[in-house]
Amino acid sequence: MSTPASGLQTDSRTAGARVAPARSAAYDPRRSQRRRNVRAVGLGLLFIAPTFVILGYFMYYPAYVAFVGSLTDWDGFNTPRAVGLQNFANAFRDGNLRVAGLNNIPWAIGKVFLAVVPPFLAAELIFHVRRQRWQYLYRTLFVVPLIIPGIVTILLWTFYYRSDGLVNQVLGFVGLDALQQPWLTRPSTALGALIFMGFPWVTPFNLLIFYSGLQAIPGEILEAGALDGATGWRRVLFIDLPLLVSQTRVLVTLAIIASVQALLEPLLMTGGGPGTSTLTPILYVYRTGVEYGDFGYSMSISLILFLVVLLLSVAANRLTRSRKA
């Protein structure tokens, strides 16, 4: 173990020379440079080799299989039969996939709204609390729910939505008995129930992102704004929101990506039903693959979804970026 003694400080070139010392008196800098490079490449490859072995087998190879498999008719056991683009043609004519895609639109809009608005409002409220100690307390309390595993939240909300569940009991307390219903087993309410589960939607991660964004706003801007009458709600709308565009962009992008991947809630809470009312595209991928064993078709739909995710995240970035300019 060495410490950086001033006498030993060198720049990277001389340090490299130690690795491949010039042996002959006729020192050829270009040759030793080359030898050093070869050595560095060898070392570098040695260091990244374990990562790439595991990535190769568990990331690149499955990605390749997904790509090639999408061009085949494959039950997962017999030899895949090449069918060209047939799976993609089928996908565009598939009524179930269309329904699933349409279900995904309100899902994405709702989830993006919930990922931004409640955490932003909570962050504003906390930020405007005068005492630092209270701000710290609120932040901590909002983070505590992270201890509940995600799967437990899903299972709990399934109970909350039952006809004898908490949601209906609350409606009874406030006199809205007419709205009481089994939320997850009615086609008209199931999708909305899945979208709006998780009240009060103050996601710890999103809250903290907004809160640290608010903390980073320079005091001079706020003072200048206050002189121009930008206080209270006006400040939130005309100063805070525009300055939090980059945070919002990240959260919107993440929410869109997550909503196209919405699988666990419909799989565990409704199974996609009643009927196809909560079927999502990714649940359909899961069904055709894992449950019906139509792996080629399943992979082709997941490839289409992958492209949709890519396009949407690029679009989300573009849209919010142009607003900033």
Place this chain on the structure above:
Amino acid sequence: MSHRIAAASRHGILAILVFASLFPIYYLIVNSVKDPAQFGADQWLPPASLTWANWSRASDVISGPILNTIIIALVGTTLIIVLAALAAYAFAIIKFPGWKIFYWLTFGLLLVPSFLLLIPLYLQISRLEVIDGGYFAVILPSAAAGQAFSIFVLKAAFEEIPQDMIDSARVDGAGEFRVLLNIVAPLARPVFASVAVIQIVAMWNDYLLPSLVLDAAHRTVSVALVAFTGNPSNDSSADFGPLMAGYLLSAVPLIVLFAFSMRSYIQGLTSGASKL
């Protein structure tokens, strides 16, 4: 005067939001000690008499899977950290000619969503008898999935270490492994901590792949909870007390983990997002 009203209403709204956010924890606690009759009568208040048998039933069902998940999360995270540290060192410090190609090859994986790989992985692992059903059927793919993010974060941390310190260690005769172990790793310890917590939490919450590739003896806690619950949307009455106790038990390891590392977790996540 209006200031005071505004401040009071802020506290009021925040208190309601905090209460609602924490409510599921309260709900789990009070209902974990009710018998079916008490649960049917009321889900809001603590019961008059406590049914501790719920907890012993839940622990019979859940403690095995909790142990399985701890093994998977710890081995998997260790594997992620060791591999990612080596690769990040190669990208940040050795910077061998051509390193950028390999860096972008890993970085590009952040764009590949897990659902794209789910079905191929499921087929691939179920045919690989060496690991099928056992811990490594989840550990190895999770380790692979965690690489891109971890390398990304560790590389950024390694690059902030002063080049002089690394060079002088090399002059003193330390090989690259020694430099990584003795100079770089100790300096980047907080970053290692946050990467580790983030990966542990991710593996703790993972459900899909474990539900497809693990046999009953190696089940993780998420899979076991879903199996224990049965069909929750079915309106027939289930035995809720043991379920709620099981849900709470599954959170205990996370409570222990967060008690020590909530700060690392949050810093890691928020700084990762700010780099996007």
